[in-house]
Amino acid sequence: MNPSSDYIIRIYRYKKDKPQSFVGVVEEVGRKGKRAFNTYDELWEILNSTKKKESKIKALFPGGRE
Incomplete structure (x- = not known):
């Protein structure tokens, strides 16, 4: 099963x-x-870096986090 992550993204300034x-x-x-x-x-990198960390954790602890 692939759990999804939920994010709150606040944009304060846009030109x-x-x-x-x-x-x-x-x-x-x-x-x-x-x-x-x-x-x-930078936004894309933040969102993707979180998914990369989750993949590394799953590889290290296949049965779940210890």
Whole structure:
């Protein structure tokens, strides 16, 4: 079974003339902490890095977290 992650993404500033530049914060539901981003690429990296960590944990602990 592949559990999905839920996120809260807050966008605080966006410039129409510069669509690649915006400012916001990502929170993963059920976890402490926030991560800031300034571009679409940074947002994408934050969302993908969380999934990579989950994959590594599953590889280390196939039956679940110890």
